[in-house]
Amino acid sequence: xxxxxxxxxxxxxxxxxxxxxxxxxxxxxxxxxxxxxxxxxxxxxxxxxxxxxxxxxxxxxxxxxxxxxxxxxxxxxxxxxxxxxxxxxxxxxxxxxxxxxxxxxxxxxxxxxxxxxxxxxxxxxxxxxxxxxxxxxxxxxxxxxxxxxxxxxxxxxxxxxxxxxxxxxxxxxxxxxxxxxxxxxxxxxxxxxxxxxxxxxxxxxxxxxxxxxxxxxxxxxxxxxxxxxxxxxxxxxxxxxxxxxxxxxxxxxxxxxxxxxxxxxxxxxxxxxxxxxxxxxxxxxxxxxxxxxxxxxxxxxxxxxxxxxxxxxxxxxxxxxxxxxxxxxxxxxxxxxxxxxxxxxxxxxxxxxxxxxxxxxxxxxxxxxxxxxxxxxxxxxxxxxxxxxxxxxxxxxxxxxxxxxxxxxxxxxxxxxxxxxxxx
Ligand SMILES: *Cc1c(COP(=O)(O)O)cnc(C)c1O
Ligand SMILES: [Zn+2]
Numbered sequence: 001x002x003x004x005x006x007x008x009x010x011x012x013x014x015x016x017x018x019x020x021x022x023x024x025x026x027x028x029x030x031x032x033x034x035x036x037x038x039x040x041x042x043x044x045x046x047x048x049x050x051x052x053x054x055x056x057x058x059x060x061x062x063x064x065x066x067x068x069x070x071x072x073x074x075x076x077x078x079x080x081x082x083x084x085x086x087x088x089x090x091x092x093x094x095x096x097x098x099x100x101x102x103x104x105x106x107x108x109x110x111x112x113x114x115x116x117x118x119x120x121x122x123x124x125x126x127x128x129x130x131x132x133x134x135x136x137x138x139x140x141x142x143x144x145x146x147x148x149x150x151x152x153x154x155x156x157x158x159x160x161x162x163x164x165x166x167x168x169x170x171x172x173x174x175x176x177x178x179x180x181x182x183x184x185x186x187x188x189x190x191x192x193x194x195x196x197x198x199x200x201x202x203x204x205x206x207x208x209x210x211x212x213x214x215x216x217x218x219x220x221x222x223x224x225x226x227x228x229x230x231x232x233x234x235x236x237x238x239x240x241x242x243x244x245x246x247x248x249x250x251x252x253x254x255x256x257x258x259x260x261x262x263x264x265x266x267x268x269x270x271x272x273x274x275x276x277x278x279x280x281x282x283x284x285x286x287x288x289x290x291x292x293x294x295x296x297x298x299x300x301x302x303x304x305x306x307x308x309x310x311x312x313x314x315x316x317x318x319x320x321x322x323x324x325x326x327x328x329x330x331x332x333x334x335x336x337x338x339x340x341x342x343x344x345x346x347x348x349x350x351x352x353x354x355x356x357x358x359x360x361x362x363x364x365x366x367x368x369x370x371x372x373x374x375x376x377x378x379x380x381x382x383x384x385x386x387x388x389x390x391x392x393x394x395x396x397x398x399x400x401x402x403x404x405x406x407x408x409x410x411x412x413x414x415x416x417x418x419x420x421x422x423x424x
Contacts, residue, residue, distance in 0.1 A: 014036065014037075014138060014139075015080075015138065017080055017081060018036075018080055018138040019036050019051075019078040019079065019080070019135075019138065019224075020074060020075065020077060020078060020079050020080060020081060020083075021053045021054055021055055021056060021075060021076070022036060022051045022052065022053050022077075022078035023036075023052055023053060023054045024036060024051075024052045025037070025039055025049040025050065025051065025052065025223055026049065026050060026051075026052040027042035027044065027045060027047045027048070027049055028047050028048045028049070028050050028325070029042065029045050029047025029048070030042060030044055030045045030047055032044045032045070032047075033052070034049060036078075037139070038135070038139050038141075038215065038220045038221055039220070039223075040219065040220055040221070040222045040223055048222075048223075048321065048322075049223050050223050050226065050227075051078045051223050051224065051227055053076070053078075055075070055076065055267075055270075055271060056075065057271075058075050058076065058271055058273065059273075060238075060242055060273060062075070063075075063234075063238065063273075064238075067084055067090070068093045069084075069090040069091060069092045069093050070090075070091055070092030070093070070127055070130060070131075070228065070231040071083050071084040071090070071092075072092075072093070073230070073231050073234045076230065076234065076264075076267060076271075077131060077227055077228070077230070077231070078131065078134075078135065078223075078224050078227055079131060079134040079135075080134070080138070083134055086134070086137065086163070087162050087163050087164070088130050088133060088134070088159060088162065088163060089119075089120040089121070089126050089129075089130060089155075089158055089159050089162055090120070090130075091119045091120055091126035091127050091129075091130055092119070092126075092127055092130075092231050092235065093235060094114065094115055094116050094117075094118050094119060094235070095114075095115050095118065096112055096113070096114050096115075096235070096236060096239040096240070096387075097112065097113045097115055097356065097358075098111075098112055099111040099112060099113045099355070099356050099388075101355035101356055102351070102352065102355040102356050102368075105351070105355055106371065106372055106375050106382070107375060107382050108375065108380075108382045108386055109382060109383055110384070110385040110386065111386050111387075111388065112236075112240075112245070112385075112386070112387045112388070113352075113356060113358060113387075113388055113389075113390055114232065114235070114236055114387055114388070114389045114390065115358055115390045116232065116389065116390060116391050116392070117358070117359070117360060117361070117364070117390055117391070117392055117393035117394075119155075120155075120158060121151070121154040121155045121158045121182065122151075122154070122182075122392060122393035122395070122396065123151035123154065123155065123314070123361075123391055123392035123393065123396075124151075124229070124232060124257065124389075124391040124392070125151045125152045125154070125155035126155045126158075126159070127228040127229060127231050127232065128152075128155075128217070128218075128225045128226065128227075128228035128229055128256075129152070129155040129156050129159045129217055129225070129228070130159060130228060131224050131225055131227050131228035132144075132156075132215065132217035132218075132221050132224055132225035132228070133159050133160070133163055133165075133217075134224070135215070135221045135224035135225075136165070136215035136217075136221060137163070137165075139215060139221070140213070141165075141213050141214065141215035141221075142165075142166065142213040142214070143165070143166050143167070143168055143211070143213060143214040143215065144156060144159070144160040144163075144165045144166065144167045144168075144215055144217070145167065145168045145169065145170070145204070145207075145214050145215065145216045145217070146169055146170065146204070146216055146217045146218055146219075147170045147171075147197065147200040147201040147203065147204035147216070147218065147219070148169055148170065148171050148183075148197075148200070148218075149171075149172070149175075149197050149253060149313055149314045149315070149316055149317065150171060150175050150176065150179035150183075150313060150314050150396070151179065151314050151391075151392055151396070152169075152217070152218065153169035153170070153171050153179070153183040153190065154179060154182040154183050154186070154396075156169050156217055157169050157183045157184075157185075157186035157187035157190070158186045160186070160187065161186045161187065166189075167186070167187045167189060168187070168189040168191065168214075169183050169187060169189065169190055169191065170191045170193055170200050170203065170204055171183065171190065171191070171192055171193065171200065172192070172193060172195060172196055172197055172199070172200055172313075173192035173193060173194050173195075175192070175313060176313060176396060176397055176399060177399075178395065178396045178397070178398060179313075179396050179397075180192070182396060196307065196308055196316065196318065197308070197316055197317050197318070198305070198317065198318050198319050201219075201317075204216050204219050205219055208220050218254075218256075222256075222321075225256075226256045226259075226260055227260065228260075229256055229257040229259075229260035229261060229264075230260045230261070230263055230264035230267070231264070232257065232260075232261050232264070232389065233260070233261040233262070233263070233264025233265050233268070234264050234268065236248070236261075236387055237264075237265065237268050237273070237274050240385075242273060242274050243274060243275070244265055244268070244269075244274050244275075244277055244279050245279060245385050245386060245387040246278075246279055246280065246381070246384035246385045246386065247279065247280045247281075247282065247335070247380060247381065247384050247385070247386040247387070248261065248279065248280070248281055248282065248386070248387045248388075248389070249282040249283075249284055249367055249370060249371050249374070249380075249386070249387070249388045249389065250281065250282065250283060250284065250367070250389050251283075251284045251285070251315055251363045251364070251366055251367045251389065251391055252283040252284060252285050252292050252293075252315065252320065252323075252326055252337065253314065253315040253316070253317045253320065253363075254317050254320045254321045254322055254323075255283070255292060255320045255321065255322030255323045255325060255326040256321070256322050257389075257391070258281065258283055258322075258326050258329065258330075259322045259325045259326060259329060261281070261389075262281055262329045262333070265279065278333070278334070279333060280333045280334045280335040280380075280381075280384075281329050281330050281333045281335040282330065282335040282336055282337070282338065282370070282371075282374060282379075282380065283296075283326050283330050283335070283336075283337035283338070284337075284338060284339075284340075284366050284367040284369075284370035284371075285315060285337065285338075285339040285366065285370075286310040286311070286312035286315055286316075286339060286340060286341075286342065286345055286362075286366050287310065287339045287340060287341050287342070288308060288309040288310025288311075288312070288316075288341075288342060289306060289308035289309070289310050289312070289315060289316045289317065289318060290306070290339035291303050291304060291305060291306045291318060291319070291320060291323060292320060292323045292326050292327060292337050293337040293338055293339040294306075294339075295323070295327055295337075296327055296330065296331075296336065296337035297337075301324065301327065302324075303319075303320065303323040303324060303327070305318050305319035306318045310342055310345075310362075311342045311345060311346075311362050311397070311400050312342070312345055312362040312363055312365070312366045313362065313397075314361065314362065314363045314391075314392060314397075315362075315363050315366060336374065336379045338370045338373055338374055338377075338379065339370070340366060340369040340370055340373055344369040344372075344373070345362050345365040345366050345369055345400070346365060346400060346401055346404055347365075347369060348360075348364070348365035348366060348367070348368035348369030348370075348372070349361075349362065349364065349365035349368070349394060349400065349401050350401060350404055350405065351368055351369075351372070352364065352365070352368045352390070353394070358390060359393065359394030359395065360390045360392065360393070360394050361391075361392040361393055361394050361396050361397040361400075362397045362400050363391050363392050364390040364391060364392060364394075365400070367388055367389060367390065367391070368388065368390075371386075371388050408421070408423070409421045409423075
């Protein structure tokens with residue numbers, strides 16, 4: 001499948017410096033090097049390609065002098081040096097909040113929430129899409145597209161509108177209504193597909209092979225897209241005062257984000273921007289789509305694809321492309337992969353809201369619920385500094401908690417009626 005896409009995609013001559021300090025695409029499995037282009041699979045072994053760099057010396061001061069968005073890390077991304085001048089949604093530099101109340105509730109001394117729900121389209125996907133958009137521009141792509149579990153479609157549609165490039169976004173037809181509207185408001189071409197995400201993804205690969213000049217952000221420009229997730233890792237380290245946390249809990253759909261946050265931490269160590277130290281990476285899944293957690297618990301390396309059935313639709317990828325790397329990272333760092341039921345996901349959403357005033361979507365509910373379960377099962381050390389990532393906004397998955405929260409009473413507009421409620 002991949003070879004077809006590589007041949008079909010014609011690329012105008014790349015301009016000098018189009019990808020900053022990136023030098024090549026490198027196969028994650030065999031190390032084979034490929035020239036920078038809209039390629040994603042190794043021509044030798046079909047392994048996934050990722051970006052290789054020749055980093056110059058980068059200082060904390062240079063980064064700190066940059067804009068308050070992901071482009072402050074442009075030297076570490078496959079983007080041109082003038083990236084911040086082209087129209088984009090300027091995501092990133094979201095708040096890192098000390099979670100005193102949630103920490104007290106869970107018995108964790110030193111807990112932080114990285115709140116990515118405040119990105120331009122209210123999920124972390126704005127980061128990856130901004131990097132994919134830059135690559136699509138450099139490749140001269142005429143259509144900016146994606147298969148999506150929801151948030152990606154929102155981010156692609158918005159970024160395309162701002163950049164003035166045609167967008168076509170594909171979603172499973174059973175997606176939450178707010179996520180459908182949040183895409184359709186930005187694009188004329190929201191396509192609902194009768195099938196689950198894995199069906200939509202397969203269709204996208206087929207279209208990428210048939211149509212010339214389409215940049216599918218998470219298919220044929222996936223190596224560039226994936227690098228955007230590194231900025232979450234960079235920001236957490238910078239916001240902690242150029243320090244790595246001891247433990248971090250990250251939701252897992254395809255596993256790209258978790259893999260790249262780890263890559264970011266490793267790059268910061270290599271570049272001397274943070275002190276080298278051990279840290280544990282934990283992955284969070286919903287039980288109804290937990291292929292990585294199941295493999296982790298079984299102690300096996302192979303991931304068996306599943307048919308998703310969970311309210312955590314943004315994490316509902318039954319055949320996760322980076323699942324095996326998530327297993328490696330969580331095992332090597334002394335972390336774990338854990339899963340929770342849909343009811344626990346709902347509890348997680350309410351818990352974060354009531355303790356920290358942050359309304360997260362089902363993915364964040366999953367992550368918070370997994371954090372709690374990791375504490376309860378003794379897998380997480382409560383004396384260590386811990387970061388949990390909130391990747392999306394609760395307004396997009398209102399239905400998930402509609403039955404849990406609502407008016408405590410409906411009363412006549414009189415003092416007597418209010419007094420009768422016993423609230424005062
Ligand atoms: C896509 C998504 C994730 C997970 O992303 P992967 O990189 O595919 O693992 C997590 N949270 C939210 C809200 C998402 O939309
Ligand atoms: Zn290879």
